[in-house]
Amino acid sequence: MLERRKKYIFDETGLEFRQVNYPLKVRLLRFIFWFVVSLTVSSVYILVFKLIFGSPKEKYLATEIQKLKLSYSLLERRFEESYSMVEYLKKEDEMRYRPVLQMDSIPSMYRNPGFGGVDHYSQYNGLYNSDLIINAHRNLDLLKNMIKVQEESFSEIEERKDEWKRENEHLPKISPVDVSIPLGEGIKFREHHPVLGTARWHYGQDFLTPYGTEVYATGSGTVVAAGWNNEGFGYHVIIDHGYGFRTIYAHLSKIDVSVGLNVKRGDRIGLSGNSGISSGPHLHYQIDYNGKHQNPLWFFSNDLTSEEYREMIMTLNSKSKFRK
Numbered sequence: 001m002l003e004r005r006k007k008y009i010f011d012e013t014g015l016e017f018r019q020v021n022y023p024l025k026v027r028l029l030r031f032i033f034w035f036v037v038s039l040t041v042s043s044v045y046i047l048v049f050k051l052i053f054g055s056p057k058e059k060y061l062a063t064e065i066q067k068l069k070l071s072y073s074l075l076e077r078r079f080e081e082s083y084s085m086v087e088y089l090k091k092e093d094e095m096r097y098r099p100v101l102q103m104d105s106i107p108s109m110y111r112n113p114g115f116g117g118v119d120h121y122s123q124y125n126g127l128y129n130s131d132l133i134i135n136a137h138r139n140l141d142l143l144k145n146m147i148k149v150q151e152e153s154f155s156e157i158e159e160r161k162d163e164w165k166r167e168n169e170h171l172p173k174i175s176p177v178d179v180s181i182p183l184g185e186g187i188k189f190r191e192h193h194p195v196l197g198t199a200r201w202h203y204g205q206d207f208l209t210p211y212g213t214e215v216y217a218t219g220s221g222t223v224v225a226a227g228w229n230n231e232g233f234g235y236h237v238i239i240d241h242g243y244g245f246r247t248i249y250a251h252l253s254k255i256d257v258s259v260g261l262n263v264k265r266g267d268r269i270g271l272s273g274n275s276g277i278s279s280g281p282h283l284h285y286q287i288d289y290n291g292k293h294q295n296p297l298w299f300f301s302n303d304l305t306s307e308e309y310r311e312m313i314m315t316l317n318s319k320s321k322f323r324k
């Protein structure tokens, strides 16, 4: 046990040293006083030092924060770039693809769902730079959703595009004979049938073809009739194009196809003639949609030259696997 430091005073009356004993309370108070003083002095010293120089760790952290803030703002810029790229795709989607393919636009509710307001990001509240972190998360969620919607939209468009392409190939959209061949009678009610002499509807468009003119399928489809018809068509071909469409090619002199054959637009199906009930060599061309007779002239434009028509038929034939 440490012996307490003793204090002595000189007693002049007794000419001797006498030991002084301070009471415990005083000793305790002195101790507390010095303790507090030293604590205060050292605290003040540390504080002043930090104020002037900052601790190395703090300095390091401050630099780190500056760096992080910088890279965050770079990230933000990259986010903006990505955002405008997706925005561009979105615009293409809404302004070009969907209108052309006759698709509805995506409801804005689905495109901009809004992310759960306050609660969704509450876990990041109270952190140092909370607003930066929350903003980054919100931006990423926004971008993620935009990309997801766009991805789904494009696969929908892709499907519709394939379907549209198929439909486009199948509908009867060209002239069945060279465009230089003059038109005969169109679809109409005729008071006097040229052969029968009785009043009767004319359900198609006639082309005044010289005997033996090449006749082409006007759209892809399946041959459902190829042969003689007693009702007046003579040698004729009927193609079912799907989508409710059928085309009839009548009064032929030669038939190149047989029932069940799949033909493509531009395939030669036969040669024109004068068979059946006909007043002279011509092609009777008929388009029926769900059994109703259509005006064939509405289904193709006649603005091609003869050369362009032949070129088109050659191009179509080069793609076709069907050969005569």
Ligand SMILES: [Zn+2]
Pocket: 202, 204, 205, 206, 283, 284, 285
């Ligand atoms: Zn006719």
